[in-house]
Amino acid sequence: MFFSTKDTGPVADAVKRHWVDTRLPASLRPYARLARWERPIGWWLLLWPCWWSAALAAIAAGNSWPNPWHLVLFFIGAVAMRGAGCTYNDLVDVDIDSKVERTRSRPIPAGQVTKFQAKVFLVLQALVGLAVLLQFNTFTIVLGIVSLVPVAIYPFMKRFTNWPQLFLGFAFSWGALMGWAAEFGSLSWSPILLYVGGICWTIGYDTIYAHQDKEDDALVGVKSTARLFGDRTKPALILLYSAATILFTISATLADAGPAAFAGIFLGIIHLGWQVIVLDIDDGDQCLKLFRSNTAYGWILFAGFVLDALVSG
Structure with missing residues (x-):
C-alpha cells in the first residue's frame, strides 16, 4: 500500500518536537519529512523572490498592495514545489545521503519509504504545483514550466562542479520572474535583475548551509562552494x-520604487552583514541558525516593498 511505511524517527537535523512528529499519524510522517514540512x-x-517580485510589480503598476490572490497562490506553490523538489533530490541522492551523517536518517536511505512510494508522492506534489500554475496568465504558465x-x-x-549553489540559485530565485x-x-529588466540578485543571495546563504557537511562531502566526493571557498568564505560572502x-x-x-523600498534594502544589508561578522564556518549548529535567519531577511525586504506600495499607490 502507498501509505505502508515505518516511522523510525525524525531526521537528524529536523526541528525537534515539530507537529510533524507529534500530531501527524505515524504513516504520514515519512512523507512529511520527504517534503521537509518540519523545516519551513x-x-x-x-x-x-515570488513575493518580492509581486511587491515590486505592485509599485511599478501603481497599486497599493501586491495582488493578494497571487501571494496566496505563490505560498501554496512554494510549499508544494519545495516538497516536490526535496523528494526528487532525495531520490537522486539516496546513495550519497546514506553516507553522510546528517542525511542518512532521511526517509529513503533510512527505509521509511520505498523509492516507488517517494515517486508517487513526488507526482502528487507536482500536481498541486501545476494546479496553482494554471491559475496565472499564459506567459506565467510557460515561464513556470521552463523553471523545471x-x-x-x-x-x-x-x-560535477564546485558551484552547485549557483544552480540552486537558478531554481530557487525563479520566483523573481514569476x-x-x-x-x-x-x-x-527589473525582475531580471531581481532574479540575478536572488542568485547571488542564494549562493551566499547556501554556502553557509553547506559548511555543515563539508567533511562528509569531502569523503564522498561531493562538491560545494563551502569546500571551494574554505577559509575565504567571509570575503566571498561579502562579495555575493x-x-x-x-x-x-x-x-x-x-x-520606480520610493524611499521605503530602499530603506528595506538598507536594513537587509545590515542583517546580511551580521551573518558574515558572526559566522564560524566550523560551528555546524551556528551555520544552520544563520542559514535559517534568512527568513528574517526576506521579511525585511518584503516589508519595505509593501510599505512603499502603500505609500505611493
Whole structure:
C-alpha cells in the first residue's frame, strides 16, 4: 500500500518536537519529512523572490498592495514545489545521503519509504504545483514550466562542479520572474535583475548551509562552494551579498520604487552583514541558525516593498 511505511524517527537535523512528529499519524510522517514540512525555511526561501517580485510589480503598476490572490497562490506553490523538489533530490541522492551523517536518517536511505512510494508522492506534489500554475496568465504558465529545467538539473551538479549553489540559485530565485509576470504578462529588466540578485543571495546563504557537511562531502566526493571557498568564505560572502544588494537596489529603481523600498534594502544589508561578522564556518549548529535567519531577511525586504506600495499607490 502507498501509505505502508515505518516511522523510525525524525531526521537528524529536523526541528525537534515539530507537529510533524507529534500530531501527524505515524504513516504520514515519512512523507512529511520527504517534503521537509518540519523545516519551513526551504519554502520561505523559495517564496521570497515570488513575493518580492509581486511587491515590486505592485509599485511599478501603481497599486497599493501586491495582488493578494497571487501571494496566496505563490505560498501554496512554494510549499508544494519545495516538497516536490526535496523528494526528487532525495531520490537522486539516496546513495550519497546514506553516507553522510546528517542525511542518512532521511526517509529513503533510512527505509521509511520505498523509492516507488517517494515517486508517487513526488507526482502528487507536482500536481498541486501545476494546479496553482494554471491559475496565472499564459506567459506565467510557460515561464513556470521552463523553471523545471534548473530544478531537474540541480541535484546532479554537486557531482560535477564546485558551484552547485549557483544552480540552486537558478531554481530557487525563479520566483523573481514569476511575480512580475503574473502582474504584467511579460518581463522587464527589473525582475531580471531581481532574479540575478536572488542568485547571488542564494549562493551566499547556501554556502553557509553547506559548511555543515563539508567533511562528509569531502569523503564522498561531493562538491560545494563551502569546500571551494574554505577559509575565504567571509570575503566571498561579502562579495555575493554586496552584489545581491546592488542588484536589488537597481531592480527597485527600475520599478520606480520610493524611499521605503530602499530603506528595506538598507536594513537587509545590515542583517546580511551580521551573518558574515558572526559566522564560524566550523560551528555546524551556528551555520544552520544563520542559514535559517534568512527568513528574517526576506521579511525585511518584503516589508519595505509593501510599505512603499502603500505609500505611493
